[in-house]
Amino acid sequence: MGKNGRMARVQPLSGFPEWTPQERLVEAHVIATLRDVFSLHGFGEIETRVVEPVERLAGDSDASKEIYAIGRLNADEQAGREAKLGLHFDLTVPFARYVEENQGRLQFPFRRFQIQKVWRGERPQEGRFREFYQADIDVVGRDRLPEHLEAEVAIVMARALAALPLPPARMHLNNRGLVEGFYRGVGIVDVAGALRSVDKLDKIGPEGVTEELHGKGVSAEAIHAILELAAIQTPDSSFVDLVEALWDHSPIVEGADEARAQFEAGARSLAVLVDAVNAAVPECAIADLRIARGLDYYTGAVYETLLEGHEDLGSICSGGRYDSLIAGGGFPGVGMSIGVSRLVSRMLGAGLATASRAVPQAVLVAVTDEEHRAASSAIADRLRARGIPTEVSPNAAKFGKQIQYADRRGIPFVWFPDAGDGTSLDGEVKDIRSGEQTPADADAWAPPTEDLNPRIVRG
């Protein structure tokens, strides 16, 4: 605008990714694909406002420590009376508030998906995004939620990931009841604290976890047992025998009947889950007793997802079952969340997907001279009427220059209008890649299907 006078040269903001138009086509494709798969499985979309009262955002998770607060720059006394607001750092907290606020208007179980940006003020040097898209699905019941929905959300997400230009994804599944029952069985009192330590296994290794748990007063035998549990991983329900044998050989405390029942119910539930996911999406699911998820509120299935060959990304799709979405209780649910921007960033960075061209238009209609621009526009409109994205050349330069204009943008076809009186809808169309030029009628010609719109090409 020039309205602020000359400024210092602009600098990208670390952690706030922006794509070129060609890259944005990949991101838009990912979002559209997720929307299609979620809708096909009967999930409806909502969007929530991006701000929540700060006291609703505050909590124990790492993300809640990195809240961006917002306030009006030119605040007056009115502003001072308003609630302090922050940008949401995930889509679960706003979804919980949405359900609480609209509970009288929603039908339960409520199946929703939500694809929006979230913000976390993480240190930029960690190479993590501060602004990124998440895509969440959740099913929330009223008072009860059937266990088979734990498999359903995993299957929907597995299919969504399979529909994207990505290598195979493996879902690592666990059950919070199984783990809690076992931990209680070996005498651990602060189960949540122990889970948070085990959740760091990848980062700090068994030695680090041992040290942490020792510091929390956990006995060496118990630490040994829970590290043995965390090492169990099977591609099917055969883990059940392994965990039961482990229980039998572990230092179980007196009076652990209730813990044992919780452990067994969790093992049964996880076995059903792993088999159900693999039945629907073969070789997708793994029972992985290491999966802890740092968040306190999970009570059943917990999920993480690794991408083959891109394990360094960490989990690209995580979630779990929780007892209640809202503070008052009564809304049990299960959900999973995809970190869309990190996936898109990897797709682009690793060449997993590119758009076949940078612009939507398949055709540039050349302009013979400015007096005959209307003829070119009429041809373009006939093409558009049949769904063919078309641009009219912005100038009436020599045809060679107009071809160059198309070439630089990746527009595959250039249409040359009939000379004549400038009212004809006929002309010649040139595929500027092959050089082939053929007569064409604006009411009949169409580009080959693969050239109609930019395609997403797998790398």
Place this chain on the structure above:
Amino acid sequence: MGKNGRMARVQPLSGFPEWTPQERLVEAHVIATLRDVFSLHGFGEIETRVVEPVERLAGDSDASKEIYAIGRLNADEQAGREAKLGLHFDLTVPFARYVEENQGRLQFPFRRFQIQKVWRGERPQEGRFREFYQADIDVVGRDRLPEHLEAEVAIVMARALAALPLPPARMHLNNRGLVEGFYRGVGIVDVAGALRSVDKLDKIGPEGVTEELHGKGVSAEAIHAILELAAIQTPDSSFVDLVEALWDHSPIVEGADEARAQFEAGARSLAVLVDAVNAAVPECAIADLRIARGLDYYTGAVYETLLEGHEDLGSICSGGRYDSLIAGGGFPGVGMSIGVSRLVSRMLGAGLATASRAVPQAVLVAVTDEEHRAASSAIADRLRARGIPTEVSPNAAKFGKQIQYADRRGIPFVWFPDAGDGTSLDGEVKDIRSGEQTPADADAWAPPTEDLNPRIVRG
């Protein structure tokens, strides 16, 4: 999550609209329609981060007085060294920065669209949104920009609006050069100041404008002349004779040759614009010499758009031509912006559009008993494989209850699997609106096209 204990009952935040899933379908339809029309005309999409340095956002517009600043809640010294950031209040400022930052990688003229939320901390009691979607198109050239693009952006926007479930839109067009030339001709020195006063004509009336201009030292004769200019409105280029006659009868100052030339060039340009828009979209455009637009940076065409029968909304789609998008100059452009959320809010509030159902799924596959759930899932997957959005009943209640479940959500069809051994893909499908029930094969049956996905129904 229950993680924060029981809280006060949640309250909607004034100015931050949220839709139900059924309403969101209307908003998503609007956004998808805009994206389609823009792409069909050769505009490519970008998204920009939602934050900009505050000093880039600051300026003279009303919007820039209502910036939301953001900062990390738990700021450390690192945060103190970071630039102060604010949420963007429009899509022009970030687009300008994007072009400046990526100028070496973009092809000019650069045609882009952008559909994102923006934030303005306006007083909620004014009934205006603080968070809302905008949809912008701009074409930005390098050093030059042909005038015919002023017509093209208007035509694209007129077609986009015509594709939405709205009554007819009328575009009110003016030309900044015409107005400036005239104002200078009658001796006004502070043209921008006078424009800002005339821009309030609708709000404060001719008396209010007269008072303001008088206060700015404008002569009574000049005020009379510019109010006469503002009263001219024609549905075609016939305004040219009227403004020329007005010039001839106005108190023109000495040595106004340059002003006269600017005035005449502007009039010619506006005449071409009005005729071109009406040729492409009949009866859409009106030359309206009252249109001023408060923003300083417009230099050619300026646009406002009123919706028939909903003039109280004010302009739903505005913009103009500007000399340079960026501070250093050299990037002339033209663009228009639709206030999407206000439009959607009106569509919903006035019943202009509703979704035919609240959920994406066309079919609920009933479950005979939990042992045969897999058979129902197999049927659902066959339907989904052919693009039919389907849900499997979450419970195996009596069929009457399962039909009720579908009915409450607006799912039109319920599929009853064949009893038998639970592996059959046959069954019966019931249209629960008519009660008609027919045998069906999961590999062949499809709902009528109009029931496949939720439709947007015009009110």
